[in-house]
Amino acid sequence: MDSLESLVITRRLRVPVDAPIDSAPGRGEVAARQLDAALLSVGFTCSAALLERLTRLRGESVVDLGVRVLAAVRGLVGDHVQHNAYFIDFPENVPDTLEFWAGLLRETLLDPVAATRLQPLTLNLLSLPGYGRYRHTYADLLAAHAELIPLAADRVTVLELGGSLEAEARELYFSLAGSETPLAAEDLAALRSLASFCADQPERVPVRENRAVVNEIRLAAGRPLLVDTVTDVLRLACGCSGGDVTLATPTRFRPLRRAERRALLQALDTVATPAKLGDVPRHREQWKRLGERLHPHEYPQFPRAARVFEVARGARGTAGFDSRVEAALSAGRTAEAVELLGNAPGALLRRLDHLLRTGLSAPAVLDAAEKAVAGASGRVLLSLREHLHNRLAPAAGRVFTNRYGRAWAAPDSRPPLEEKVLRRAVAILDEEITRRLPDTGELIVDPDVLDVALPLSGKAVSPGLGMLPRGSLSAVDGESLRFFVHWRQAERRTDYDLSALMLDASYDNPTHISWTNYANGSAEYSGDLTEAPAPHGASEFIDIRLADAAQPIIIPQVNIYAGERFDEAAEAFFGYMTREAGQGGRPFEPRTVRMKSDLRGSGRTALPLVFLRGDDGAWRVKWLHLYLKGHPGFNRVEGNRVTTSLLVRSIVERDYLRVRHLADLLRMKGSSAEHTTYIGLEAPADLPPGSRVYTPETLHELIPA
Template sequence: MSDITRPDRAKTATSEAGGRSVAAVLLSRRGAVYPPGATGPAAEGAHGAVALLEVDLVERGYLLAPALRSAFAALDTAELGLAGRRLLGDIDRALGAHRKHEPLFRGFPDSVPRDTYAHYADRVVTLLYQHPEQPCVLCGDVDSVRALSPCAHLVCGTCFDGADLSACPVCERRLDSDEPFLRPRRPRRILRRGPTLPDRLRRLSYGGDLAARDADARRELDALLARTGALSPQDSDDLAVLLDARSRDDLSWLPATVPGRQTKARVVAWLLADPAAHPTALPAVSGLVDTATDVLRVLVVRSGGDAGLVGIPRFAPVPRPLRRALLAVVDALDPASAVQDMRRYERAWIHAAERLHPFEYAGRFPRAALAFAALRGMRLGDDRLSACLRAAARDHAHIDVSGGTVAVHGWSSRVEAALAARDPGAALALLVRRPGELVRRLDHLLRLTGEDGAHPVVQGLERAVGDVSPAVLLSALGELRTRARERPARVFFPKGGAAKTHVIDDVRAPLPAGVVERVVGVLTAEALRRAAAGAPVDVAVVDAALHDVVAPFTERTASRALVTLPRGSELALPDGRTLRLFLHWVESASSGRTDLDLSAAMFDARWRQLGVCDYTSLRYEHTAAVHSGDLQSAPPPLGASEFVDLDLDRLAAAGVRYVVAVVYSYNNVPFGELGEAFAGFMLREEPGAVGPVFDPRAVEQRFDLTGRSRACVPLLVDVEAGRMRWLDVVKGVTGTEHAVWRHAHALATLAHRLTELFTSGARVSLGELAVWQAAARARTVVVRRADGGRDVYRRRDGEAVPSFAARIGSPDTDAAGHGQSAEPQLAHVLRGDLVLREGSEVFAVYPLGQDAAEVRLLAAADVVSAFAPR
């Protein structure tokens, strides 16, 4: 029986019932649906019921594949109803449509006050001077003033329209649902909508029965376990669900190696979560864990901490069998190297020793005990432990016990000493032993050597680059190719639990152009060599638009989002459409009353602030930008929603070049303490208040607000170019009463420098990776241009891969002919609107109708992982 369907799988049942289910994971990752029961002839009346389900799906931007429609039609009415509700529920949660969205001004945008300050003055006057059983201080009406519940503010029903407002007009906090002031709202004007569907439109495919679902879940799990880099939060969530669907009793599904260190820690922690499974799990753990930092990650994750070692928790007790297994890993390492790894997290390792008791096992694991003693600088005496440590130190040149203490002359300290002494030769001799560190420090080495002394560094790079991870290789390639010119600033993404940025002036002198060219040539040649390891194909397709999509980096801090768009990527916005930003949050017992604010800051081409659209200014240039009103509480179950409409044509006419969207926690409550918080944007065609305020079909992006941050900067709009850049960064703030106008200068600096970074070429794009894959593997490459045209490139006789790659995208095309009309077997595209041969590989930002049962759907991280060392 399938692991997923085993009746004794309590954790799977919990996962299916309480959190995300395996079906929801496969829906988002594969676009596949697995209806219960066997397919057969359509049940009586089923076609009408399926048609109703299709209508509901189209209203959310999804279509049914013919095979899936037939499978639904074969279900009886009860099964179809249950399957349909589950499917719509999963989709609604992904879109944010599972919540009721009701802004402060229910007639938004038409009913938003024209004068924000006049509206504010009316509220203040009402608060200060309104008295019970007295005429309204604003209009003089005698019988229209009443106290609202629960805030007890005295409000005039004539001056403030309870049919349009969804909260108290004075304090803007939610009212009791049965409060008479909240009169039934007037129906919104509804315009018959045409067939416009979102860019993220997806056709749902028929995945098969439960056995097929189990097999597909296994494939997705295998793909995640094969990733070389850190998983995004969304992928980590999916990994947890897919692991819970597996068995710890039979680990035949577990690969021998898991290249991603953080992924490995999560898998090992999951294996160890059930003590009853330790007899089976511990041998597997011993085979997977092979570095000191791996051991620390396992201790952290099983104690409820982060696999990235951000914020070390108090360690949970470690049972003796696990102690021995983990100490055996440390004992197998060179003690000096182990100590170097330990010193990166010294305080955490000292606390870990309290759980592992390494000196208790010194006779059995003497090298592990020696490493812990060196970490602590332990003084030696005449006791039995000291004798054991001295004996263990005899075979290790870099462990010194002659001074009465255990000291280590480590690799890192020697590298730092060589660099500080400006001795690039000594530093290079050490760095070539660790290729990743060599590539990370290339810039520093090249600055020390200059053009005349760069040759040994380039030679060392050529020898070592084959063992470098793809993330380090591509990061160095992007960064170094821009170092021949002066740059005004450097942008860092420090390691942490959120996507923080740090901007400083770049005071480094540019590197010699010749040196940069040689180093970039080595790195590019290595990338092309790795690309050639993939299976050869006849035809590959590449979208030129992917050159604006950045290869993913720092994925571990990426937001959980409807559309996985790497940080820094840019997409075109359709002409004549209104961009509607949205925000929704629900308070929790731990957060208390929480006021989130959705805001937009407007800047000109020189990043000078022109204005804002937020709770202090509900309208910018009349209707160029309109805010739905400031809700200041979000009690469950209704929560609160805010919206901002951006009319790009009117903004351009007002001289606005850039719009920066931002979400603040006004009273400084971390997003992660809320019961739920998410934001996103829609693309709308209807003018004014036509249509629902939240239209699931129009949602193009939806992302979660999580973590300890209090300010999020999700995106930037280039009004003149009609393009959106996905930033997905958090902004550090202090104090309370956060508002966009207080941080306008910092926002301008952040957005300006990030724009410079992502347009400078300092980050490798997915378009470049696609071209390298195509050049290395295909005989014919078709490039689809943004204007709809196509350029065909065929590998010429004797043409080397680097030359072919350099030609792809250039005017040096080949005449259309054989291969252009053949079905591609490899595609990297923005939209999956092409016919591919069965078994093809395809990356698409918007998969559209691509069926994961017929092609191998790649995520952006999979495209990067294809450049792993071979």
């Protein structure tokens, strides 16, 4: 129950309150005020409604709830660990890089014991005694820093009053299950926990990975399964065995009970039509392994299910839909391919750019697209709309990103499309998107949310504090930036390196801050740590004075130099703070944190975001959520600056579809409803009762079905 409560607090910033009201009013007032003061120290506060509700509870109930709430928000902001720094006075008194190494070497040579360990022919500076390990305690660090001076610009995140835990969990469950966009791995895990807790089950789950998680609960309860393709059954079988419902990695299937085998084969029999057997070869080996657990020969009443495994073994041939389309295109029969794709509206729209370049008349292709839009998902329509808009202008390169955020860039060699063709395609899409948008009533849009990108996929975005979708833009307030990374190794020595690459307006003339260059005229590095053992792990920081920054592009990155991957470490997260001059405080101050999220991509270099200075001198941040493949070890900022520059430029120059676009369509559509709809970074307290609220945490609910 505590984990569900923490889930609601961190994902919705709402505090479920189930405790009964005390018959003697006012007993919880002191405890409520103490909780609010404790929350302010980490950048949170209770809303007026939450504070009033807490004052009417028993004091011990408020204390118990407060302990759980404080633990949840401290983990959300990254304050649940001790953030020590290698250089105790950071950002002050950071030594010159060469002077530091020379001093460390001199210190080693003067130590008779340490000097005997040096190799006679080679000198590994990273192995010098005292390097890469804390030389002072966290208490020593606290004593060396003054208290943070609170300022009005510090972050204060409001925690709202929630309903009962059951009601809040159900609302979050239905929001995740009904999402029109794929979820991050953390959200899928949350969906599984919520599905086990909530009695009600949604009848419509559009994303297939989400559907597999919901089907696990339906299978256990003996309820009808939500399946319409053979792959839905395979995903469910993987989920039941604790495997990967995305099918990206093979699953070792567990022995299945007879009731489970019957239910899976029965569901498979209902969907295994000849047209859908073409999906089987894509996961042939997984189907073979599943057949060994299901024993389809024992169930002659399900003959179509048995054909699935015949196809997997190669005993029965089948022509898949994609292979027929590709064969038609390869033979130059574009009209035939378009006709085939007419039976799969989403597939036709995904191939629209290609079809417009195959020689068939553009009006014929667009006529087919106009018929297909009604049968495609809202996410496909919006993704294609974004793609076509960017075809109107040349880009630095094409960026390809997989489900794990692994990215690579390539030159754009596609021939351009005629502008009148693109204009008609865009008009078709906008008309259908507008038709599907909800009736908003009175629409209120916070200007600060207009440049937030629509969440068309959430797979590469780890949940956290202040997170926005890839391509989003937001303002940066404060006179200095401070990046931080924290990690804790699980089994072997692990060395992560926080770095910052700085480029000019043409994405050239690189300079950097890292363990090989501690400082320049505007930035300081907190010092290199080469291991992160339990219980406290390790933290590194980079502090940048924005007014002194010579170059307008700053790209923080985290490199794996040695040891465990991001998703193997016991803990790994990145974030940034903003401060005003003279605030002081510890290297890590939770109330100044603007963004924090876990690192878990499969690459060896993380690129969370990029900071950009505009022509007006103001700084903005654009969200990347990218990972580079990198090398197996010894990754450094100097070694990936060319790849990083091309990737970042491709994303910075890409025009992502943002909330601004949907807001314009909503206003054009008009409304006769009497309720109010608010879209913003956070909901104000004075909205009318019954208002519909969309914030970054629930923005996916605005994507039309």
